[in-house]
Amino acid sequence: MDIYKIIKIYQRIESPKLKLLGILLLHLLRRRYLYISLDPALACNLRCRMCYFSNPDEDKELHGTFSSEDIQAIAKALFHRGLKLQIGCGAEPTTHKGLADIVKLAKECGIPHTSITTNGNLLSLPLLQKLVENGLDELIVSAHGLEQKTYEGMMVGAHFDRFEQLVENVACIRKEHPAFKFRVNYTVCADNVDNLRLIPKVFAKVKPDVIQLRPVQDIGSTAYTNYSLKELTDTYDEYMTPVITFCQKNGITCLYPNKENLACINEENEQHEHTNSAVDMLPLFYLSPRKGWKEAFNPYTETFEQFSKRTHRVRFMVRTLLKGTQPEAQYATTKALNYNVG
Numbered sequence: 001m002d003i004y005k006i007i008k009i010y011q012r013i014e015s016p017k018l019k020l021l022g023i024l025l026l027h028l029l030r031r032r033y034l035y036i037s038l039d040p041a042l043a044c045n046l047r048c049r050m051c052y053f054s055n056p057d058e059d060k061e062l063h064g065t066f067s068s069e070d071i072q073a074i075a076k077a078l079f080h081r082g083l084k085l086q087i088g089c090g091a092e093p094t095t096h097k098g099l100a101d102i103v104k105l106a107k108e109c110g111i112p113h114t115s116i117t118t119n120g121n122l123l124s125l126p127l128l129q130k131l132v133e134n135g136l137d138e139l140i141v142s143a144h145g146l147e148q149k150t151y152e153g154m155m156v157g158a159h160f161d162r163f164e165q166l167v168e169n170v171a172c173i174r175k176e177h178p179a180f181k182f183r184v185n186y187t188v189c190a191d192n193v194d195n196l197r198l199i200p201k202v203f204a205k206v207k208p209d210v211i212q213l214r215p216v217q218d219i220g221s222t223a224y225t226n227y228s229l230k231e232l233t234d235t236y237d238e239y240m241t242p243v244i245t246f247c248q249k250n251g252i253t254c255l256y257p258n259k260e261n262l263a264c265i266n267e268e269n270e271q272h273e274h275t276n277s278a279v280d281m282l283p284l285f286y287l288s289p290r291k292g293w294k295e296a297f298n299p300y301t302e303t304f305e306q307f308s309k310r311t312h313r314v315r316f317m318v319r320t321l322l323k324g325t326q327p328e329a330q331y332a333t334t335k336a337l338n339y340n341v342g
Contacts, residue, residue, distance in 0.1 A: 001112040001113050003083075003084055003112075003113045004210065004253050004341060006083075007341055008341045011341060016279045017321055019279045020278065020279050020282075020317060020320060020321055021321060023279070023282055023283060023317065024314070024317045024318070024321070027308070027313065027314065027317070028314070030081075030305075031081075032080075032081055032082060032083040032111075032112070033081065033083055033283055034078070034081045034082050034083060034084075034283055034284075034285050034304070035082075035083060035084050035086065035283045035284050035285070036078060036079070036082045036084065036085045036086065036111075036285050036286075036287070037086045037089040037284065037285065037286040037287070038074070038085065038086065038087050038088075038089070038102070038286075038287050038288070039087075039088065039089050039090055039091045039093070039286075039287070039288035039289070040065065040066045040071065040087065040093055040096040040098070040099065040102060040289070041064070041065040041066070041091060041092075041093070041095045041096040041289070042062045042063055042064045042065070042091045042288055042289055042290065043062070043063065043065070043091055043092060043095040044091055044092040044095065044119075045092055045094075045095060045119070045121060045122055045157065046092070046119055046121065046155050046156060046157040046158050047156040047157055047223075048119075048144060048154060048155045048156060048158075049144075049153075049154055049155075049156060049222065049223040049224040050144065050154070050187060050189065050216055050219075050222055050223075050224040051219075051222060052090075052219060052220050052221070052222055053091075054156065054222050054223035054224070055220070055221045055222055055223070057221070062091070064288070064289030064290055064291065064293075065096060065289055066096070066289045068098055068101070070289070070299075071098065071101070071102055071105065072105070073299040073300050074287060074299045075105050075106070075109055076299065076303075077299035077302065077303045077304060077307075078285065078287075078299060078303075078304050079105070079106060079109035079110075079111055080109060080110070080304075081304050082106075082109070082111045083111070083112060083113070083283075084111065084112070084113045084114070084115070085106045085111045085113070085114045085115070086115055086117065087099070087102060087103070087114070087115070087116045087117070088116050088117035088118055088140075089117065089286060089288075090288070091288070092118060092119060092122070093116055093117070093118055094118050094120075094122040094123055094127070095122070099116070099127075099131070100127070100130045100131055100134050101134075103116070103131050103134045103135055103136045104134040104135060106135065107134065107135030113137050113138065114135060114136055114137050114138070115136070115137060115138035115139070115140055115181075115183070116131065116136060116138075116139055116140065117140040117141075117142060117185065118139070118140070118141060118142065119141070119142050119143075119155065119158060120141045120142075120162065120163060120166040121157075121158050121159060121162045121163070123166055123169075124169075125169045125172065125173075128166075128169055128170070128173060129173065132173055132177050132180055136180070137179075137180070137181060138180075138181040138182070138183055138209075138210075139170065139180070139181070139182055139183065140183040140184075140185055140210075141163075141166065141182075141183070141184050141185070142185045142187070143155075143163065143184060143185070143186050143187075144186070144187050144189075144192055145160075145192050145195050146186075146192075146195040146196075146198040146199065146202045147160070147195055147198060148160040150191070150192050150195050151163060153191075154189075154191065154192060156223075164202075167202070167203065167205060167206060168205060168206075170182050170206050171205045171206035174206060181209040181210070182206060182208045182209055182210075183208055183209060183210035183211070183212065184203070184208045184210070184211050184212070185212045185214055186211065186212065186213055186214065187214045187215075187216055188213055188214060188215055188216065188232060188240070189215075189216035189224070189226065189227075189232075190226050190228070190231040190232065191226070193231065193232055193235060193239050193240075194239060196213075196239045196240065196242070196243050197239065197242070199211070199243055199246060200246060207250055207252060208252060209252065209253060210252065210253045210254075210255065211243065211247055211252055211253075211254050211255070212254075212255035212256070212339070213240060213243060213254070213255065213256045213257065215229055215232060215257055215261075215262055216229075229262045229263075232262055233259055233262050233263065236259055236262070240256065243256070244256055244342060247342065248342060253341065253342070254340075254341075254342045255339040255340070255341055255342075256339060256340055256342065257339060257340070258340060261339075261340075278316070278317070278320055282313075282317070285304075
């Protein structure tokens with residue numbers, strides 16, 4: 001299953017009501033439509049400047065690990081409705097000892113697409129091989145620089161040589177598993193935008209299937225403070241347009257904002273107002289081992305269907321369709337940027 005083709009088709013549907021109707025039908029027919037995001041451990045080996053792990057106060061609050069029993073319960077209650085499982089959403093998944101088992105369980109439960117987002121510094125070749133053998137469809141590597149000085153300056157505690165080795169390891173894996181997908185998420189800010197020119201060189205041995213250009217966003221108190229996107233807008237044609245062109249010429253899917261997107265999200269960063277519609281939020285289901293996590297959804301006592309009934313999911317969708325009401329607070333998010341898929 002090509003998850004990016006599905007995203008592209010979804011984006012081409014202009015009517016929010018038509019999208020919501022489709023989600024409602026999938027829900028009622030008990031089909032897969034959930035984008036399950038899972039942080040199996042709230043920990044990280046790095047302290048990236050643009051991440052909340054760089055804030056000592058936040059870092060103290062970020063702890064917890066799902067046990068193997070927790071993972072089994074989550075899978076039983078939720079995985080049968082998953083269209084995609086995204087492992088690693090705000091923390092580093094390679095800090096969880098049972099990572100390969102989670103991937104294997106997702107495959108056994110029939111989830112069509114499973115991906116892992118990681119900084120890659122703990123991802124050895126043997127572990128990567130095991131993940132792929134267990135059914136991993138896609139590896140997503142986060143990077144905040146493409147040369148040693150920028151990479152290690154933005155990603156505190158990281159080693160650029162490990163990133164380079166990971167790229168070589170992916171090239172090795174692809175020889176035996178050509179369908180295995182490799183994606184790079186590049187968080188772009190004023191201090192690293194010039195590194196985009198290095199993409200053809202850094203990925204000469206193995207071209208990513210997907211490159212996402214993610215403008216920096218204010219996610220709270222971090223060590224990084226320059227959230228203005230003016231420089232990104234001013235240098236868009238110099239640095240970002242060539243990446244989009246490179247992707248188009250090499251058959252790489254590019255997820256990128258246009259200038260209008262950047263202007264929109266820059267205003268939102270200044271106003272601290274970030275909301276998405278119910279259409280965007282309803283398919284998302286996030287789980288992490290934060291204190292009290294079972295209060296929102298307890299996989300030991302309820303399935304997704306029971307959770308949906310308790311939270312009046314169908315009623316909410318029908319009311320929104322018939323009355324055009326605004327999304328409720330529970331569907332708020334800080335990820336308000338829409339990406340073009342090219």
